[in-house]
Amino acid sequence: MFRGVNTINLDAKGRMAMPARYREQLLAHCSGHLVATIDTEARCLLVYPVQEWEEIQRKIEALPSLNPVARRLQRLLIGHATDLELDGSGRVLLPQALRSYAGLDKHVALIGQGKKLELWSEQTWTEQREKWLVEADAGEELPEELRSLSL
Amino acid sequence: MFRGVNTINLDAKGRMAMPARYREQLLAHCSGHLVATIDTEARCLLVYPVQEWEEIQRKIEALPSLNPVARRLQRLLIGHATDLELDGSGRVLLPQALRSYAGLDKHVALIGQGKKLELWSEQTWTEQREKWLVEADAGEELPEELRSLSL
DNA sequence: TCGTTGTGTGGAAAAAAGTGGGAAAAATTG
DNA sequence: CAATTTTTCCCACTTTTTTCCACACAACGA
Numbered sequence: 001m002f003r004g005v006n007t008i009n010l011d012a013k014g015r016m017a018m019p020a021r022y023r024e025q026l027l028a029h030c031s032g033h034l035v036a037t038i039d040t041e042a043r044c045l046l047v048y049p050v051q052e053w054e055e056i057q058r059k060i061e062a063l064p065s066l067n068p069v070a071r072r073l074q075r076l077l078i079g080h081a082t083d084l085e086l087d088g089s090g091r092v093l094l095p096q097a098l099r100s101y102a103g104l105d106k107h108v109a110l111i112g113q114g115k116k117l118e119l120w121s122e123q124t125w126t127e128q129r130e131k132w133l134v135e136a137d138a139g140e141e142l143p144e145e146l147r148s149l150s151l
Numbered sequence: 152m153f154r155g156v157n158t159i160n161l162d163a164k165g166r167m168a169m170p171a172r173y174r175e176q177l178l179a180h181c182s183g184h185l186v187a188t189i190d191t192e193a194r195c196l197l198v199y200p201v202q203e204w205e206e207i208q209r210k211i212e213a214l215p216s217l218n219p220v221a222r223r224l225q226r227l228l229i230g231h232a233t234d235l236e237l238d239g240s241g242r243v244l245l246p247q248a249l250r251s252y253a254g255l256d257k258h259v260a261l262i263g264q265g266k267k268l269e270l271w272s273e274q275t276w277t278e279q280r281e282k283w284l285v286e287a288d289a290g291e292e293l294p295e296e297l298r299s300l301s302l
Numbered sequence: 303t304c305g306t307t308g309t310g311t312g313g314a315a316a317a318a319a320g321t322g323g324g325a326a327a328a329a330t331t332g
Numbered sequence: 333c334a335a336t337t338t339t340t341c342c343c344a345c346t347t348t349t350t351t352c353c354a355c356a357c358a359a360c361g362a
Contacts, residue, residue, distance in 0.1 A: 003186070003208065003232040005248055013319065015338095020319060021234075062260075067175075074307085088342065111230040114212040118226075132223045133191060149210060151190075151197065151267075160310085164349095168310060239352065261316085 002112030032086030045119040183237030219226030
């Protein structure tokens with residue numbers, strides 16, 4: 001289970017040191033084999049342990065490919081999915097194409113989201129976060145599932 | 152069950168000494184393993200024993216992630232949830248990111264709230280408290296659930 | 303009053319993690 | 333096929349984090 005924020009510096013080669021607290025878990029659960037793809041809603045990357053990803057990929061592939069929306073999802077998500085491996089120092093190399101999609105330069109933020117991780121440019125993340133916090137006050141409609149949620 | 156206010160001083164490293172009366176209880180109930188995240192309504196932190204938090208995290212993760220309001224909650228709450236461990240002296244280290252969100256410098260107030268604790272900058276806490284007391288005089292309407300409550 | 307115990311506080315030492323770079327291997331190109 | 337570039341792997345240094353210990357102080361009881 002992933003949670004929490006980590007700010008990380010990419011090195012000159014585009015490598016990211018996975019937070020130490022995740023490493024043991026990742027080696028045990030998927031031998032350090034991850035898959036990264038793009039988020040189509042926001043300019044960030046989604047990172048999954050390989051098993052989790054493959055389950056999702058099966059679901060996406062099962063969508064009716066004559067439906068334009070489904071086809072678009074397939075092309076964007078599966079088309080950008082890239083295998084990543086933890087190296088001996090617990091780092092992964094992020095391909096140039098994904099880094100430029102999410103605008104990742106040096107300072108990035110890795111956000112735990114349960115079964116997956118999200119990877120943002122640190123600046124984009126903080127800006128987005130401020131927007132969300134302001135919106136939360138605006139008191140929009142809450143979905144039914146949220147009414148009863150008590151924190 | 153937590154209740155009552157404690158004012159505590161953070162040390163230079165951002166560590167907070169948990170009130171002694173909670174320590175035994177926390178070690179017994181969750182081995183001193185806590186999770187802190189942000190409150191999206193106010194600039195304060197929420198601190199849960201790990202089991203309590205994981206139950207909440209499961210509920211939040213189960214929300215439909217295509218719904219923007221739900222997605223925002225997931226990112227804000229799970230995205231900021233950070234594991235804390237009581238050290239040998241009964242202290243927890245609060246990460247910089249959470250401290251700056253809640254504006255915690257040296258003087259903080261820890262508020263017992265049943266299953267969870269709230270952590271405020273002491274100054275923010277006292278100011279907020281005054282506002283609430285004034286609002287209470289303004290005599291707003293009570294929601295149905297409150298009419299029958301007798302203190 | 304003095305010793306004892308429990309708590310708050312600071313800091314040093316040890317361990318772990320971050321970081322950079324170079325050499326070997328692989329791939330690409332002419 | 334050789335030359336060059338790119339990628340991968342691994343080592344070593346630096347910095348950060350964690351753990352552990354010691355001291356000060358207050359509360360309490362003898």
